[in-house]
Amino acid sequence: MKISSRFSIAVHILSLLAIQPSGHSTSDWIAGSVGTNPVIIRRVLGQLKKVKLVTVRAGSGGAFLAKSLSEINLLAVYRAVDVVEEGRLFHIHEEPNPACPVGANIQAVLELLLSRAQEAMEKILADVTMEELVNVLSKQIEARA
Template identity: 50%
Template sequence: MAISSRLSVAIHILALLEVNKGTRMTSEFIASSVNTNAVVVRRIMGMLNKAGLVTTNPGVAGASLTRPISQITLLDVYRAVEGEGCDHLFSIHEKPNPKCLVGRNIQGALESKYSQAQSAMENELQKITMDQVVMDILKDAQAAPSN
């Protein structure tokens, strides 16, 4: 029942591409930063490529951003990895008991509430750009004590 981590992984990948701009990075290198399998990275990179956020090249050539990071919102990334019209952050359980007062009416009661919550989340994601995320990463890196 966990919410997908694809968005976080995609944001991680885009931030890594920005921070290491000009460096050739393989999916294996990116996967080591994300701490996941390179297949997962390649799958998400394919989604980002299809959405027009990155260009990918097979092999060591790696990937690059298609536009300045300041022009990519978290909503762009969310839609890239969760699909356009992705209104499935919350899902309603299927086939509740129609003989029960709550079971018979729960889906209708929740649909509008979930839709409002989805819209609010998307409005917030639209306000945040990837450069804000990267700036926070770099600021946190400077503030962290070195070992």
Template identity: 35%
Template sequence: MHITNKCSIAVHCLIFINEYSKEIKVTSKLLARSTGCNPVTIRNIISSLKKEGIVDVKSGTGGTTLAVPLKDISLYNICSSVDPKSIDKMIGVHSKPSSLCPVGNNIRNVLDETYNILRENLISSMKSTTLEKIVSDYHALL
């Protein structure tokens, strides 16, 4: 189970935007340098965050800022906006178990209830983890 790269990159970008957007114009090129990603990847992530109302992007000259307070942005908001299937990628059953095998034939039904509880707990935990806490953790490391 893991958080996808897109989610981690989005969190990285949001921390950077929070820390520097008041001092400098935060562009996809600058975020690409900071994250080590291609600017196109960054633009796609920023576009998804913008659609979700998490960031604002100035047209023309560019520059990205946070659209809402840190406390109102959850890890769930971030991950679901940049990778809508992120939860399913974290908790899923392999796709082609053998129907000829008693275990393979029943594994999905066996795991459904357990995985649904895990999924609900994961979503609840991600919703309660705010960008404010993540930024606080970042500051604690400085």
């Protein structure tokens, strides 16, 4: 099991739009940087557009950031691309036997404990903004230039 690469692709797209704000960022051009098909990019852009993280120009083409980087955190991106149903990172088996004491109560206990683990993960995502990420990325680019 892995969380869909839609998430990392979305972060890649936002980074491009931040670092290359002047360019004509068409789905074709973005796809060239991400290494995938333009349709994949359009689909992710559609999801980012729906939550107003980007604007996309139909017809003439091009995508643009709709918020400043400091206003975008990774959890918002993660939610936007819908890679994990909210509160449902762990799949708890759905039909334990209600006639068995353990079966009747295990779901509630697992939900309680596992949601904590999930929340810890999401808190880290919420605490990282695209601004910080782009800073790290820019330093990395300079260091290897």
